[in-house]
Amino acid sequence: MREIRKKxxxxxxxxxGKSSISRKYVSNEFSETYMSSLGLSIEKKVIExxxxxVILMIWDLAxxxxxxxxxxxxxxxxxxxxxxxxxxxxxxxxxLSKFLDDSIDCPHIIVGNKVDLITSEAKNELKKKNVEYFTxxxxxxxxxxxxxxxxxxxxxxxxxx
Numbered sequence: 001m002r003e004i005r006k007k008x009x010x011x012x013x014x015x016x017g018k019s020s021i022s023r024k025y026v027s028n029e030f031s032e033t034y035m036s037s038l039g040l041s042i043e044k045k046v047i048e049x050x051x052x053x054v055i056l057m058i059w060d061l062a063x064x065x066x067x068x069x070x071x072x073x074x075x076x077x078x079x080x081x082x083x084x085x086x087x088x089x090x091x092x093x094x095x096l097s098k099f100l101d102d103s104i105d106c107p108h109i110i111v112g113n114k115v116d117l118i119t120s121e122a123k124n125e126l127k128k129k130n131v132e133y134f135t136x137x138x139x140x141x142x143x144x145x146x147x148x149x150x151x152x153x154x155x156x157x158x159x160x161x
Contacts, residue, residue: 001048001051001052001053002051002052002053003052003053003054003055004052004053004054004055004155005055005057006054006055006056006057006079006080006151006154006155007057007059007077007078007079007080008056008057008058008059008078008079008080008081008082008147008150008154009059009061009074009075009078009080009081009082010022010058010059010060010061010082010084011061011075011081011082011083011084012083012084012085012086012092012096013085013086013092013095013096014062015086016084016085016086016089016092016113016114017084017086017113017114017137018060018061018084019041019060020113020137020138021084021111021113021135021137021143022041022043022058022060023043023137024137024138024140024143025045025058025143025144025147026043026044026045026058027043028140030137030138030140040059040060040061040062040074041059041060042057042058042059042060043057043058043060044056044057044058045058045147047147047148047151049151052155054151054155056147056151059074059078061074078106079106079107079154080106080107080108080109080150080151080153080154081106081107081108081109081150082108082109082111082146082147082150083096083097083108083109083110083111084096084111084113085110085111085112085113086112086113086114087112087113087114087115087117087118087122087123087126087134088114088117088118088122090122090125090126093110093112093126093129093131096110097110097129097130107150107153107154108150108153109132109133109146109149109150109153110130110131110132110133111131111132111133111134111135111142111146112126112131112133112134112135113134113135113136113137114136114137114138115134115135115136115141115142116136116138116139116141132146132149133145133146133149
C-alpha cells in the first residue's frame with residue numbers, strides 16, 4: 001500500500017479547543033481540565049483509505065502563535081490548515097475567518113468546535129458564515145468528518161483509483 005505524508009496545522013485563538021481536538025482524534029482522550037498550550041505539539045495519525053495510507057502529522061499551534069509574527073514560519077510547508085474556533089464564542093470565528101481570507105494559500109477548512117455547547121439556532125447562524133464542519137472534542141462528534149474533509153482537499157482524486 002502506498003503511503004502519503006501530510007503536514008496539517010491546527011490553529012485558532014486561545015481556548016478554542018485545538019489541543020483537545022488533536023488529543024481526542026489521535027488518542028480518543030478528553031480532559032475537562034483546561035491547560036493552555038505552550039508553543040507547538042505534534043501528533044501522528046494514520047488513516048487507511050482504499051489504496052493509500054495517509055500519515056497525518058498534526059501540528060497543534062498554541063493560540064499565542066496564531067497572533068504572533070512567528071505564525072508564517074510554523075505553517076510553512078503545510079499541506080493543509082484546519083482553522084478552529086469556539087462555536088460558543090462567535091467572535092473567535094470572525095478573527096479566524098479574516099485571517100484565512102488574507103493569508104492562507106493551501107487547502108484549508110473551518111471547524112466550529114464545542115458544538116455541544118450551542119443551540120441548533122446558533123449552529124444554523126454559523127453555517128451562514130461558511131463554517132464547513134462542527135465538532136465536539138468532548139464527545140468526538142464530527143472529528144472524523146472534519147479530518148476526512150481536509151484529507152480530501154489535500155490529496156488528489158487519483159489516490160482513490
